[in-house]
Amino acid sequence: MYYLVAVLPDRIQAEAAYSALEKEGLPMNQVAILGRGYKSADEYGLIDPNEEARKQAKFMSYWLVPFGFFGGFIFNVISGLDTFPWAGALGNHLIGGLLGAIAGGMGSVLAGGGVGLIVGGGDALPYRNRLNAGKYLVVVNGAETLTLSATKILRPFNPENLQGYADTKSQVY
Numbered sequence: 001m002y003y004l005v006a007v008l009p010d011r012i013q014a015e016a017a018y019s020a021l022e023k024e025g026l027p028m029n030q031v032a033i034l035g036r037g038y039k040s041a042d043e044y045g046l047i048d049p050n051e052e053a054r055k056q057a058k059f060m061s062y063w064l065v066p067f068g069f070f071g072g073f074i075f076n077v078i079s080g081l082d083t084f085p086w087a088g089a090l091g092n093h094l095i096g097g098l099l100g101a102i103a104g105g106m107g108s109v110l111a112g113g114g115v116g117l118i119v120g121g122g123d124a125l126p127y128r129n130r131l132n133a134g135k136y137l138v139v140v141n142g143a144e145t146l147t148l149s150a151t152k153i154l155r156p157f158n159p160e161n162l163q164g165y166a167d168t169k170s171q172v173y
Contacts (some may be wrong), residue, residue: 004140006159007130011035014123014136017157021138024153034127035136041128043148044139053112060112064104064120072100135160 008014014033023030024128034044076096084092127137139160140150154162 001139002144003165003167004139004154005127005161005163006154006157007127007161008136008138008157010134011037011136013157014038014138017138017154017159019101020153020157021140021150022091024149026140026150026153027142030140030142030146031062031150032139033136034139035131036134038136041131057109057112061105062107064108064111064154065101066104068104068107069097069101070097072103073097075100130160 006017014035018031018033022028032039032044034041034046058084073093073096076093081096082092084090084095087095131137138154140147145167151162153166
């Protein structure tokens with residue numbers, strides 16, 4: 001599946017571009033306008049990077065927190081630290097494990113959430129920002145030949161940005 005995204009400054013140009021695509025015979029179920037009065041970014045499925053970061057952090061915590069507990073527990077056993085004399089040997093090992101689990105949770109937020117914020121959204125965030133600024137997106141999705149045809153049709157409208165993407169998760173046959 002391929003995507004072509006054209007950023008147009010106003011509704012009139014977006015509708016003119018949509019009409020030009022329709023006039024050339026492109027399947028209109030594969031063309032969408034995003035912006036005020038049309039589909040929103042969420043309705044179309046543009047990824048919210050913050051939501052993606054939360055999901056990634058939660059996923060990472062499933063293995064980092066237990067790993068941190070185990071690591072903290074074993075470290076305390078091996079090193080023989082007696083940080084809290086009132087807790088006894090087993091209590092110190094469990095506190096070490098608890099501190100390791102906390103460190104694992106912090107690592108999942110930093111690695112999962114931080115990386116998700118930086119790379120999780122890809123170009124979705126700039127497109128969301130343009131929609132928030134009152135601009136319009138014309139999106140064409142389908143086979144590569146369809147997006148190439150749409151590129152030729154949309155170029156005369158002088159879009160602010162005309163970008164093609166290949167979705168590697170799905171195949172078109």
